[in-house]
Amino acid sequence: MDVVTLSRWQFGLTTVYHWLFVPLTLGLGWYVAYFQTRYYQTQDETWNKMAKFWGKLFLINFAIGVVTGIVQEFQFGMNWSEYSRYVGDIFGAPLAIEALVAFFMESTFLGIWIFGEGKVSAKVHLASIWLAAIGSNLSAVWILIANGFMQAPPAASYVFNEANGRLELVNFFALITNEKAWIFVWHTLSDGLAMAAFMILAVSAYHLTRKQNIDFFKRSFKIGAITGLIASSLVFLGGHTMGQYMGEIQPMKLAATEAIWETEQPAAFSLLTIGDLSGRKEIWSIRIPYVMSFLACNNFTCAVQGVDELQAQAVAKYGPGNYIPLMVVTYWTFRIMMAFGLIMIGASAWFLYATRLKDYENAKWMKLVPFGALILPYAANASGWILTEMGRQPWIVYGLLKVQDAVSPNLTVVDLWISLIGYTAVYSSLAVAMIYLMKKYAIAGPDAAMHESVDVAPALIGSQD
């Protein structure tokens, strides 16, 4: 493999990994803040325990997002130096603001929340968890504004400077009001809430089926079901809106998610397709007429352009080259994301309905369904990002810079193998430790979470105290 391919693998792996943890951080922070607020208002001990217990899981997960986030900021320069030179004038600004405005807020106030109980007033302690939650969500906003520029650079925000051969910012306001970026924000922040809801549902169901802390977990389960339904519906609406924009700004990505080779009007939505090895010929498929037109433009009869036509257009506009993303990836990630997203809406609606039934905690499905459903947000999330990033290929900044021209020219294949293997080893160990602790604290339940360490027995390093 060459440096470009290895760099892409590394960026993809480290980013998908980072993003396995961050949405839970984004979402769960709000829940913990809400629970603690309820405790502050009512002095009801169950709310306090809820803040503590879910807060503990929040912290275990949070740590991984933080440490893998540093890699994210550094690797633009490390692996994509030509990208950094070409768009740094524009892209650097939201990144710097993210650190200055969001990271400081998130880390400082989380520190106060962890260590400040009893040292600061209850009000300040409560404010600190809200500020930490706001800070982490703000950081998502800024990085999505940066990503929005890569996906759909707003024409008013930049110019190409002939003298130094790079893009330069001319309108900061246009950069931060990029509609595409704000739909991403909507889609992503609601997705964080949905992921947290499904985590709460899964852990609550585990305890409910074992008849532990019934009041605590019934309350949690219900909140998880309500917010899960609202959040996954919001995710879906955001995704649908994004689909409409896609037809406008990245028609190739839209066509590639559907494997539409020739322009169709009205366009059918293919539910499943088995194609031949070239991907060009259908062997078998299930198609629903009109639906693709609706997804693309909210109208059952509009035309959806096919890949062949778009490729020809791109060659005419940008010169010879392959402008078609890897279709097997875009096609399937889209289906996984959408199917799982829809199942999340259905599942949370069902869970919510179930909370109205008597003794739902004893139902057989409670043993498996909520826990199994946990895979949905994780898989949908990863698929969504793989789709949105790989669907943009060969571009790193859509229509402006190609991935192959963005990589650091001084890196060697050996450099890349060292870092790729290194990250894989470190990240795998992190995952092992994280899953071990998550499981341990989730199973130990709320009473144990009132202590810092679940193991009440003294730790023995060097002495028997």
Add this chain to the structure above:
Amino acid sequence: MSYEFLQILWFVLIAVLWIGFFFLEGFDFGVGMLLPFLGKKDVERRAIINAIGSTWDGNEVWLLTAGGATFAAFPHWYATMFSGFYLALFLLLVGLIIRGISFEYRSKDAAPAWRNRFDWMIAIGSFLSSVLLGTAFANLARGVPIDENMMFTGNLFTLLNPYGLLGGLTTVAIFLLHGANFLGLKLEGELRERVNVFAKKIWVATTVLYVTLGIFTYIAGFWARGFVDPGIAPITALVVLFLAGYFINQKMEGWAFIMVGLNIVFTQITFFSMTFPNVMLSTTNPNWSLTIYNASSSQYTLGVMSVIALIFVPIVLAYQGWTYYMFRKRISTDKKTLVY
């Protein structure tokens, strides 16, 4: 505001961010390296971690902000340095990752083997980060091979020259001393005594390394290759280091901490004024160096970023300062008061 004024302003701002980072995270790294050696019992180790527990993450953000600000204000500097120092930065990231995760995870299981492993990861991660940062900065002072296209033409071993390694070692020593002084302020009882004894010893090593580095810098002619003569900054740095030695002997921990902190500040001031207006000196051909003029963002971007910095930097400084005030009390090894 003129373009040149903005370029100078952002050079100064980035210098300030690095100074803040070395001052604050410097003692965190020192504390991290000392952890398994100084803490004999589990409660002691926890007390040592708690001395920086609430603030280390916020301190690390200074590094992220320095990185982000460099990207925004001097994209070529960011691109050349980060791609050029690729493997060194990769190792720095590994160091920061294993250190950061360990602070959070070490107490979440009581098995001594678990805790011990994470404690050592804190120490190793802190050491790796310190030695690599020191080596990187020494190489920036020395100059690195850069071609006419702003491309770094060396590799990891280019950075491992004697001057770079001396810079790395000196940084480790200063951070150890800084961390020991900080712990002297934050701990009590036997642990405090132990750390004060250590501070005396490491002060001697630090001073020897520091003076050697200074002489090397002067003789090799890395002194002042830009517009600005560092002037009295390096002398001040040396004077405060000697004063720190005096205060350590007098058991005046607060003053000792301030003096070593000032040593870090003046060392960084010396570094940045030595190179200004260059940001990365080319040893291949001085004309190919990256400067604040050829590496910077456009005037518009620098202007926007200045406004944002003007608004948010004071706010950040205010609440970060407030947390230090909040957690100003000494930490005892009494299990009842120790936050795990």
